[in-house]
Amino acid sequence: MADEPRLYRPRERELPPRDEHRLTASLNPDQARAVTFGDAPLLVIAGAGTGKTRTLIHRVAALIERGVAPERVLLLTFTRRAAAEMLSRAERLVGSAGVRVHGGTFHSVGHRLLRQFGAAAGLPADFSIMDQADAEDLMQLARGAMGFTKTAKRFPKKETLHWLYSRHINTELPIDELLHRDVPHFLEYEVQIAALFADYTLRKQERNLVDYDDLLLFWAMMMEASPELQSRVAGLYEHVLVDEYQDTNLLQARILRGMCSKHGRLTVVGDDAQSIYAFRGAHFRNILDFPRQFPGATMVTLAQNYRSTQPILDLSNMVISRAEERFSKDLWTSREGGEKPWLVTARDEAQQTRFVVDRVLQLHESGVELRDMAVLFRAGYMSADLEIELANRKIPFEKWGGLKFLEAAHVKDVLAFLRVSENPRDEVSWYRILMLMPGIGDTTARAMMATMQERAWDPDAFTHLIAPPRARDAHRALAVMLRQLRGLTSKVGDTAGAKVASDIAAVRSIYDAILKEKYDRPDARLADLDQLRTISAGYPSRTSFLAALALDPPSNTQDLAGGSESESDALILSTVHSAKGKEWKAVFVIWAVDGWFPSSRAVDDPDELEEERRLMYVALTRAKDELAIVYPMQVYGSRRSADYSFDQLSRFLDRGVRGTMQRVVVEEPGDVPAPAPIESPTIDLRALMRGRFEKK
DNA sequence: TTTTGAAGTCTCTCC
DNA sequence: GACTTCAAAA
Numbered sequence: 001m002a003d004e005p006r007l008y009r010p011r012e013r014e015l016p017p018r019d020e021h022r023l024t025a026s027l028n029p030d031q032a033r034a035v036t037f038g039d040a041p042l043l044v045i046a047g048a049g050t051g052k053t054r055t056l057i058h059r060v061a062a063l064i065e066r067g068v069a070p071e072r073v074l075l076l077t078f079t080r081r082a083a084a085e086m087l088s089r090a091e092r093l094v095g096s097a098g099v100r101v102h103g104g105t106f107h108s109v110g111h112r113l114l115r116q117f118g119a120a121a122g123l124p125a126d127f128s129i130m131d132q133a134d135a136e137d138l139m140q141l142a143r144g145a146m147g148f149t150k151t152a153k154r155f156p157k158k159e160t161l162h163w164l165y166s167r168h169i170n171t172e173l174p175i176d177e178l179l180h181r182d183v184p185h186f187l188e189y190e191v192q193i194a195a196l197f198a199d200y201t202l203r204k205q206e207r208n209l210v211d212y213d214d215l216l217l218f219w220a221m222m223m224e225a226s227p228e229l230q231s232r233v234a235g236l237y238e239h240v241l242v243d244e245y246q247d248t249n250l251l252q253a254r255i256l257r258g259m260c261s262k263h264g265r266l267t268v269v270g271d272d273a274q275s276i277y278a279f280r281g282a283h284f285r286n287i288l289d290f291p292r293q294f295p296g297a298t299m300v301t302l303a304q305n306y307r308s309t310q311p312i313l314d315l316s317n318m319v320i321s322r323a324e325e326r327f328s329k330d331l332w333t334s335r336e337g338g339e340k341p342w343l344v345t346a347r348d349e350a351q352q353t354r355f356v357v358d359r360v361l362q363l364h365e366s367g368v369e370l371r372d373m374a375v376l377f378r379a380g381y382m383s384a385d386l387e388i389e390l391a392n393r394k395i396p397f398e399k400w401g402g403l404k405f406l407e408a409a410h411v412k413d414v415l416a417f418l419r420v421s422e423n424p425r426d427e428v429s430w431y432r433i434l435m436l437m438p439g440i441g442d443t444t445a446r447a448m449m450a451t452m453q454e455r456a457w458d459p460d461a462f463t464h465l466i467a468p469p470r471a472r473d474a475h476r477a478l479a480v481m482l483r484q485l486r487g488l489t490s491k492v493g494d495t496a497g498a499k500v501a502s503d504i505a506a507v508r509s510i511y512d513a514i515l516k517e518k519y520d521r522p523d524a525r526l527a528d529l530d531q532l533r534t535i536s537a538g539y540p541s542r543t544s545f546l547a548a549l550a551l552d553p554p555s556n557t558q559d560l561a562g563g564s565e566s567e568s569d570a571l572i573l574s575t576v577h578s579a580k581g582k583e584w585k586a587v588f589v590i591w592a593v594d595g596w597f598p599s600s601r602a603v604d605d606p607d608e609l610e611e612e613r614r615l616m617y618v619a620l621t622r623a624k625d626e627l628a629i630v631y632p633m634q635v636y637g638s639r640r641s642a643d644y645s646f647d648q649l650s651r652f653l654d655r656g657v658r659g660t661m662q663r664v665v666v667e668e669p670g671d672v673p674a675p676a677p678i679e680s681p682t683i684d685l686r687a688l689m690r691g692r693f694e695k696k
Numbered sequence: 697t698t699t700t701g702a703a704g705t706c707t708c709t710c711c
Numbered sequence: 712g713a714c715t716t717c718a719a720a721a
Contacts, residue, residue: 078711079711080710080711105710106711107711108711131711132710132711212711213711216711276709277710279709279710280709280710280711378709379707379708379709380708380709381707381708381712382708401708401709438699438700439699440699441698442699443697443699444699468698470698470699470721520712551711552711575709576709577708577709578709578710599708599709601708602708611709615709
């Protein structure tokens with residue numbers, strides 16, 4: 001929440017000097033038009049690098065100069081990174097007023113509003129948020145309760161069920177249609193699946209749990225169901241601005257309709273060529289439907305690129321020109337010069353890694369900061385080899401995307417203890433911690449939870465359970481610890497941050513031993529738990545700590561190489577998804593191998609393949625001055641090469657596209673490794689000579 | 697009957 | 712490296 005408005009000071013003092021042209025002087029005519037546009041719905045179609053975010057930020061500034069209170073402006077984005085970036089840029093442009101602009105991802109804003117207004121719509125304010133894995137686990141519990149245990153192999157797995165459910169919520173498509181289109185072999189279970197979803201919904205309600213989709217769904221529903229609530233929620237904001245609109249789905253459009261139904265002051269910016277979130281129910285046609293959904297909308301198009309050199313744009317334009325459907329125009333720039341992007345052929349992964357590291361060092365020596373360079377890849381795990389090499393060579397790096405800190409099993413374990421004491425009805429967390437206990441398996445865990453449910457999830461119910469002999473010790477230890485947790489939290493006088501930290505310490509008094517038993521590399525994992533405690537110190541309460549971890553998790557486990565603090569110079573490694581909206585002087589795209597990029601899972605579906613193409617376009621358009629695409633010819637362990645040709649160059653780099661690039665062969669001075677000094681003889685020359693004759 | 701250990705199977709993207 | 716499946720042990 002923003003601070004209270006500082007009423008003791010005249011507003012004018014807080015704002016930079018009022019100047020009509022200050023905000024538009026640095027903009028081109030199209031951008032300026034969007035910035036100074038009035039109060040009706042506005043759609044800005046903006047290609048990559050055309051100053052989309054800049055335009056949005058300037059529009060926010062213009063609104064504030066026009067007299068709109070900053071806290072009555074809502075700025076919605078799609079990823080956490082984009083949200084943080086926008087708010088900090090707004091602050092730089094308009095000074096202290098920028099801090100008061102409300103902003104965040106759709107999910108985080110939904111969360112804030114539901115804590116505030118949910119109670120009026122029958123949602124208790126102390127709900128817990130489940131992340132995706134939690135939601136899948138709850139789906140599994142529902143699945144098991146319906147009798148579809150492990151033997152029922154033909155019934156969809158929990159991940160599929162959750163995917164279907166989420167898809168249904170986000171796209172508003174009927175379940176039978178989703179089944180028909182995506183998993184027709186499960187059509188026979190339509191009735192059971194619908195019943196299971198009903199049970200899942202009921203379980204969430206009974207356990208006071210909310211999943212990611214609910215944060216959006218309840219937000220939309222509470223406005224639609226109650227005119228009074230709608231006017232209160234929507235009345236908070238006079239202007240709503242949305243970034244990356246091409247990645248929103250129908251549900252988010254519903255939210256925006258609710259938020260802007262009264263005043264229609266909605267600005268959205270987006271680029272259909274950069275739509276890469278179809279897997280979350282987004283469809284780039286939503287952006288084209290905007291004028292229909294918000295009648296009277298004005299459209300402004302930005303096509304001048306300020307980021308990249310012309311050769312980089314030539315390549316990017318060529319790649320996206322192969323798209324089946326597209327609406328935005330080719331990008332152009334007035335920037336002169338620039339080298340053709342490199343197509344680097346490496347023998348294998350090791351050589352790919354070596355090339356990237358060598359080239360990064362070379363550029364670094366010529367004056368490019370590490371932070372101005374990025375290595376991009378399709379999926380988080382593809383940077384593993386590179387990470388090891390960077391760590392070996394003491395090159396600091398920062399990894400974006402991929403496995404999150406809180407997705408690590410041991411972190412989830414610790415959080416499960418906290419969540420059970422926060423919300424005794426949290427079945428998912430109960431199951432998780434019970435399964436950790438020696439002597440307790442699936443059957444005992446379910447039986448214990450059933451008993452606790454009979455006792456209406458009374459916090460003491462667990463203590464009074466009778467455990468099977470095998471699990472008696474574990475049961476007693478856990479009961480003591482949970483009582484301790486509840487005792488600690490009710491103690492008055494603890495400073496806020498220390499409270500969460502001491503909870504974690506209490507959990508670790510019994511969990512550390514389990515961790516050492518259960519997982520390999522316990523030292524690194526224990527270090528993660530230390531870090532978890534450090535992070536927890538920043539939160540005023542356990543509730544806010546747990547909510548923040550679900551919505552805004554710290555991005556990386558640890559600074560693997562650098563060691564020093566956050567603002568140090570470090571090379572960026574990122575998934576393409578996490579790189580969206582960012583730019584670097586030099587960009588390396590690795591694993592440009594067909595089956596990796598595009599992903600082999602996407603090649604059978606034309607729509608998914610198109611999304612991969614847009615993803616490649618997003619990757620290429622991140623580069624300002626230098627761009628290299630690396631392609632290892634030999635991929636280890638391509639087991640599935642029988643049904644798919646893996647070791648080919650990405651299909652997006654066809655002959656014509658390659659014409660806009662220059663081939664680079666990796667020079668390998670150390671191609672033949674220097675022979676190691678030999679201490680004792682390892683071969684027998686005489687024996688070799690004998691063999692030579694015997695062969696015949 | 698329930699738990700646990702070992703071998704085997706994949707591996708996405710984000711809130 | 713995480714998760715599932717299968718078989719052995721308690």
